[in-house]
Amino acid sequence: MNGCSTETLSPTPEGLARAADLLRAGRLVAFPTETVYGLGADAGNDRAVAGIYEAKGRPSFNPLIVHCADLDAVKALVEWSDAAQAVAEAFWPGPLTLVLPLRDGARVSKLVTAGLDTLAVRVPAAPVARDLLRAAGVPVAAPSANRSGQISPTRARHVAASLGGRVGAILDGGACAVGLESTILGLAGRPTLLRPGGITLEALEHVLGERIALRHEADMISAPGQTASHYAPNAQVRLNAVEFEPGEARLGFGAVDCDLNLSEGEDLTEAAANLFEFLHRLDATGAARIAVSPIPHVGLGVAINDRLSRAAAER
Numbered sequence: 001m002n003g004c005s006t007e008t009l010s011p012t013p014e015g016l017a018r019a020a021d022l023l024r025a026g027r028l029v030a031f032p033t034e035t036v037y038g039l040g041a042d043a044g045n046d047r048a049v050a051g052i053y054e055a056k057g058r059p060s061f062n063p064l065i066v067h068c069a070d071l072d073a074v075k076a077l078v079e080w081s082d083a084a085q086a087v088a089e090a091f092w093p094g095p096l097t098l099v100l101p102l103r104d105g106a107r108v109s110k111l112v113t114a115g116l117d118t119l120a121v122r123v124p125a126a127p128v129a130r131d132l133l134r135a136a137g138v139p140v141a142a143p144s145a146n147r148s149g150q151i152s153p154t155r156a157r158h159v160a161a162s163l164g165g166r167v168g169a170i171l172d173g174g175a176c177a178v179g180l181e182s183t184i185l186g187l188a189g190r191p192t193l194l195r196p197g198g199i200t201l202e203a204l205e206h207v208l209g210e211r212i213a214l215r216h217e218a219d220m221i222s223a224p225g226q227t228a229s230h231y232a233p234n235a236q237v238r239l240n241a242v243e244f245e246p247g248e249a250r251l252g253f254g255a256v257d258c259d260l261n262l263s264e265g266e267d268l269t270e271a272a273a274n275l276f277e278f279l280h281r282l283d284a285t286g287a288a289r290i291a292v293s294p295i296p297h298v299g300l301g302v303a304i305n306d307r308l309s310r311a312a313a314e315r
């Protein structure tokens with residue numbers, strides 16, 4: 001895959017048709033969702049899915065999320081349940097991924113599940129993603145469209161910088177509205193939060209009418225992708241910076257003097273949408289360290305702090 005020429009496509013009818021053709025032909029297509037850009041391949045095509053791992057440089061034990069155009073396509077792949085129905089009705093299409101038992105005979109490559117008997121599925125909300133999934137007519141496996149361990153992409157140019165020359169095409173749909181990856185809810189057993197994200201724990205518990213277990217930190221089998229160091233810029237990252245030090249790139253929140261402000265008005269939705277773009281920008285300045293203001297640990301702040309603590313983790 002390395003060294004192929006990458007097409008840039010617009011989300012016009014022609015661009016979408018071309019992207020869908022490439023997917024059906026087993027090629028990789030990066031496309032925008034409301035969370036982050038995904039690196040897509042036909043989930044039923046072993047060679048295409050192998051190409052995702054190769055292009056990302058991703059450890060092969062880390063399973064992928066399958067994206068579907070609608071509920072019928074999801075139900076062909078997993079064993080459905082009342083709990084799944086309740087949260088799907090409330091939050092799909094949208095930034096929520098469900099982990100459910102894999103259906104016998106589902107057309108999904110073993111490389112997608114990394115051998116687990118469960119499958120992660122989601123119906124994205126971004127119109128470009130839905131148009132592409134409909135046009136392709138196959139479920140699309142897609143991790144975030146960045147080299148493994150790097151900051152997630154929320155703009156087409158982030159994808160080009162990280163994966164240009166390694167993918168067949170990049171579909172440019174502008175900025176991602178949510179800006180943080182989907183929340184992952186495990187529903188194969190007791191409801192368990194496997195990754196905080198665009199939908200808050202409180203909102204899920206409200207719909208399910210029960211408490212959701214938090215994934216145990218040491219349980220690397222239920223969410224093998226959640227390694228400590230992730231989303232890492234080249235710069236060191238210092239969290240909860242109340243005062244900034246000379247030479248640091250300053251990522252602020254609220255009424256502070258800084259280089260880039262996630263949200264002057266302390267709006268966590270705005271902060272989430274800005275997070276990865278601002279980390280990309282501050283990293284591009286070549287600063288040795290990025291210092292980040294404290295982010296309140298409520299609502300979307302939980303997911304923002306999750307990503308920031310991984311960006312700051314020992315490598």
Ligand code: TXA
Nearest residue numbers: 035038063064118119120143144181182222223224225
């Ligand atoms: O918002 C998102 O979810 C984005 C967009 C492109 O949809 N995708 C994304 O994919 O973040 P990725 O590959 O970066 O993260 C997928 C996560 C990993 O942590 C992986 O371990 C977990 O989902 N996962 C996938 N299948 C799983 C399964 N069967 N059981 C538990 N965790 C699973």
Ligand code: MG
Nearest residue numbers: 143144145152
């Ligand atoms: Mg990722």
